[in-house]
Amino acid sequence: MITLPPKRTSAENVLATMRAARARDVRWREGKAWSLVFYSGDDVLALLQEAYTMFFSENGLNPMAFPSLKKFEAEVVAMTASLLGGDEGTAGNMTSGGTESLLMAVKTAREWARSTRPAITQPEMILPATAHPAFDKAAHYFGVKAIHVPVAADFRADIDAMRAAITPNTIMIVGSAPSYPQGVLDPIPELAHLAREHDILFHVDACVGGMMLPFVRQLGYPVPDFDLGVPGVTSISADLHKYGYAAKGASVILYKTRGLRRRQFFVSTDWPGGIYASPTMMGTRPGGAIAAAWAVMNYLGEEGYLSIADTVMKTATKLRQGIEAIAGIKVLGQPVMSVMALGSDGLNIYEIGDEMTARGWYLDRQQYPASLHLTVNYAHAASADQFLADLGEAVARARRFSFGKLANAVQVGLVRGVTKILPEKLVSDLTGRALALLGQGGGLPQRSAAMYGMMASLPNRGDVNEIVLDLLDGLTRVEEKPAGN
Numbered sequence: 305m306i307t308l309p310p311k312r313t314s315a316e317n318v319l320a321t322m323r324a325a326r327a328r329d330v331r332w333r334e335g336k337a338w339s340l341v342f343y344s345g346d347d348v349l350a351l352l353q354e355a356y357t358m359f360f361s362e363n364g365l366n367p368m369a370f371p372s373l374k375k376f377e378a379e380v381v382a383m384t385a386s387l388l389g390g391d392e393g394t395a396g397n398m399t400s401g402g403t404e405s406l407l408m409a410v411k412t413a414r415e416w417a418r419s420t421r422p423a424i425t426q427p428e429m430i431l432p433a434t435a436h437p438a439f440d441k442a443a444h445y446f447g448v449k450a451i452h453v454p455v456a457a458d459f460r461a462d463i464d465a466m467r468a469a470i471t472p473n474t475i476m477i478v479g480s481a482p483s484y485p486q487g488v489l490d491p492i493p494e495l496a497h498l499a500r501e502h503d504i505l506f507h508v509d510a511c512v513g514g515m516m517l518p519f520v521r522q523l524g525y526p527v528p529d530f531d532l533g534v535p536g537v538t539s540i541s542a543d544l545h546k547y548g549y550a551a552k553g554a555s556v557i558l559y560k561t562r563g564l565r566r567r568q569f570f571v572s573t574d575w576p577g578g579i580y581a582s583p584t585m586m587g588t589r590p591g592g593a594i595a596a597a598w599a600v601m602n603y604l605g606e607e608g609y610l611s612i613a614d615t616v617m618k619t620a621t622k623l624r625q626g627i628e629a630i631a632g633i634k635v636l637g638q639p640v641m642s643v644m645a646l647g648s649d650g651l652n653i654y655e656i657g658d659e660m661t662a663r664g665w666y667l668d669r670q671q672y673p674a675s676l677h678l679t680v681n682y683a684h685a686a687s688a689d690q691f692l693a694d695l696g697e698a699v700a701r702a703r704r705f706s707f708g709k710l711a712n713a714v715q716v717g718l719v720r721g722v723t724k725i726l727p728e729k730l731v732s733d734l735t736g737r738a739l740a741l742l743g744q745g746g747g748l749p750q751r752s753a754a755m756y757g758m759m760a761s762l763p764n765r766g767d768v769n770e771i772v773l774d775l776l777d778g779l780t781r782v783e784e785k786p787a788g789n
């Protein structure tokens with residue numbers, strides 16, 4: 305069992321071990337990662353590091369103790385509101401990320417319904433199937449029932465289906481601007497109208513688009529209305545640690561009115577430790593994340609965000625055209641900005657993903673339909689040509705080998721239902737193998753087509769759930785000796 309080192313280790317040693325530990329991490333600076341990291345240049349990174357470390361000990365829980373953080377948060381919220389159709393009545397807070405912002409939106413809706421719709425004992429919220437799972441997490445945490453509605457053929461929320469899902473228990477509907485899986489914009493004005501008709505709340509999840517779409521529109525690309533300026537939108541979330549290029553741990557949740565925002569707060573007045581008030585989920589709030597967000601917004605300003613958005617959009621357009629030019633693959637739907645899904649009608653897209661992984665690219669795998677995910681950022685301007693060249697090769701290889709393996713066969717459905725007739729032991733061995741393949745090399749996944757093939761074919765989704773829970777369970781298992789031992 306690993307223990308705390310009995311003796312001190314030199315800072316030099318500790319840092320050297322940490323640097324070495326990064327060796328197998330994805331090389332996002334070189335534009336190899338298509339998710340997780342939003343890079344906008346070394347000058348921004350240097351500023352973030354300095355701003356973050358300047359405030360890394362400070363705690364945003366008590367703004368009275370740190371008027372600096374109070375000012376930063378208030379200004380960050382106001383700047384974000386000004387980009388997203390806010391007015392004098394708009395109120396919001398910084399949170400640790402998109403998930404926390406969405407948790408807050410759902411918690412606020414529940415409190416709103418408790419006081420304005422006391423007859424509702426089992427509140428429901430309606431989600432297009434593409435809405436981020438953080439809404440399901442919120443539903444799970446706060447006892448709100450999530451109703452999932454299939455999206456239309458263009459992957460956007462289906463208004464009629466959303467309307468049909470409304471019941472007397474509905475307290476909120478949700479739309480995304482854009483949705484993560486295919487990067488398409490839900491029909492926000494129509495959804496807002498629906499919400500108004502039923503006098504319910506409407507949250508727009510602009511976590512990924514909130515700091516990008518305003519600039520994309522200014523650059524002249526068509527962006528339908530999506531923000532607080534649309535009558536009926538009652539709250540909106542925008543992540544600063546995505547296209548806002550802030551340090552991780554920074555998002556904004558905004559409400560149409562202060563009254564609505566008030567329902568988000570938590571206060572405990574009887575604690576022996578004193579009166580405790582907390583605006584969001586977290587208790588201690590990292591000062592560094594608040595400070596770094598303020599720093600980057602002031603450093604870049606409108607000019608900086610526009611110029612980065614211009615580069616990102618030109619790169620996204622180039623990638624889209626390049627993908628469409630490769631026979632056998634395509635971009636799904638009509639992405640509104642720089643987030644898109646890469647799919648195929650005939651080829652095993654996961655096999656293509658594995659070929660790309662072998663070439664050093666880190667792409668998320670998606671399902672329903674099977675696809676690879678691309679979140680384009682500034683770093684991809686330099687790597688897009690190589691990406692497209694490698695993609696051409698990966699598609700060619702996938703075409704040649706796509707019918708060679710059992711796992712593939714399972715995936716492409718040639719023997720769909722095989723898991724129903726194979727003995728249970730073989731199914732579990734295959735799944736185990738698939739999971740082992742995922743972790744092959746101990747670093748980034750090398751071959752995931754087999755695993756996704758198995759997952760897609762397991763007759764029982766509960767089994768998939770268990771397998772993923774096992775994976776989570778295993779993540780905190782210590783693998784290597786710590787520094788100095």
Ligand SMILES: Cc1ncc(COP(=O)(O)O)c(C=O)c1O
Pocket residue numbers: 400401402403404406436438480482483484509510511512543
């Ligand atoms: C549309 C959307 N909403 C919410 C989130 C959750 O954000 P976070 O990972 O910062 O919690 C994401 C993350 O990718 C997202 O794309």
